[in-house]
Amino acid sequence: MSLTFSTSSRRARLALVGSLLVLVALVAGVLLGRATAPGGGQATPTATSAEAGFARDMQTHHSQAVDMAILIREATDDPEVRLLALDILTAQSQQMGQMYAWLVSWGVPQTSTEEPMAWMARPALDGGHDEHSEGHVPGERMPGLATPEQMSALAVAEGVEAERLFLELMTAHHIGGVEMAEAVLARTELPLVTNLAAGMVAIQDKEIDYMRELLAARQ
Numbered sequence: 001m002s003l004t005f006s007t008s009s010r011r012a013r014l015a016l017v018g019s020l021l022v023l024v025a026l027v028a029g030v031l032l033g034r035a036t037a038p039g040g041g042q043a044t045p046t047a048t049s050a051e052a053g054f055a056r057d058m059q060t061h062h063s064q065a066v067d068m069a070i071l072i073r074e075a076t077d078d079p080e081v082r083l084l085a086l087d088i089l090t091a092q093s094q095q096m097g098q099m100y101a102w103l104v105s106w107g108v109p110q111t112s113t114e115e116p117m118a119w120m121a122r123p124a125l126d127g128g129h130d131e132h133s134e135g136h137v138p139g140e141r142m143p144g145l146a147t148p149e150q151m152s153a154l155a156v157a158e159g160v161e162a163e164r165l166f167l168e169l170m171t172a173h174h175i176g177g178v179e180m181a182e183a184v185l186a187r188t189e190l191p192l193v194t195n196l197a198a199g200m201v202a203i204q205d206k207e208i209d210y211m212r213e214l215l216a217a218r219q
Contacts, residue, residue, distance in 0.1 A: 042190060047108040050187035053119025054197070055099040056112055058180060061142050062092040065173055068146070068166060071154050075162035080214060084207070088170070091203070098196065117142060124186035144176015160218055167215040174204040174211070 045051035069089035073082050103110050112118075115138035141147075146154075146169045154165050181197040181204075188194060 044106050045102075045108065045188075045190065047112065048114065048119075050119040050122065050184055051190055051193050052103060052106065052108050053112065053114070053117070054180065054184040054188075054193065055102050056110065057116055057119075057142060058177070059096045059099050060116070061145065061173075061177055061180065062096045064145060064151070065089075065092050065170065065177075066096075067151070068154060068170055068173070071151075072162060072166040075154075075158050075166075076160075078163055081163050081166065084210070084214070085166070088207070095196065095200070102192070114138070119187070120180065120183045122187065125189070126186075142176060143179045144173040146173065164215060164218050167211045167218070171208055171211045171215070174208045178204050178208075 066089050069085040069092075072085045073089075076082060100110065117140065118138040121138050150165075150169055154162065154169060157165050178201050181200040185194060185197050185201075
């Protein structure tokens with residue numbers, strides 16, 4: 001389902017900005033990946049590993065956050081919301097490039113023959129199933145992912161209405177992202193993955209609190 005924007009020029013502008021951001025992130029990420037490939041005797045992740053699954057699925061998850069950030073920056077002049085959106089857009093675009101680079105450096109496909117989130121239903125490193133895997137079924141919608149209808153609503157909203165919708169959707173999106181990051185932390189000891197995932201948890205937890213404050217001020 002495609003999004004419907006208010007004007008054709010707005011549609012083109014969003015597409016161009018989004019494409020450029022992803023291109024820059026991927027190029028930068030490939031360079032970073034060459035410098036952070038697995039080493040120190042640790043095994044390189046396989047195509048069906050938790051690390052590879054996380055890298056693929058989190059790119060998809062981040063891509064929607066970038067789309068939402070671009071949309072709200074077009075829909076509001078509020079400086080707090082616009083700055084928050086820019087922070088999310090910048091950080092998650094860079095992380096998308098970094099995870100893309102991991103897959104390149106590991107020599108595994110960018111796509112998988114498995115259902116999305118299959119890695120999250122697998123046992124943790126301790127052999128058990130954590131709180132995230134127990135409630136997840138491979139192939140279901142990723143945690144926190146907005147529906148096509150919600151994205152379409154955000155695409156046409158303006159002003160305070162758009163701010164409220166963005167903050168509601170992005171809060172849920174971040175909660176889902178934290179869940180995914182915590183799930184991979186239970187399934188890997190590879191430093192470049194654990195460092196990024198732990199950083200996601202710390203930053204997005206803070207942004208969740210901040211977005212709840214911004215939303216409360218707009219009720």
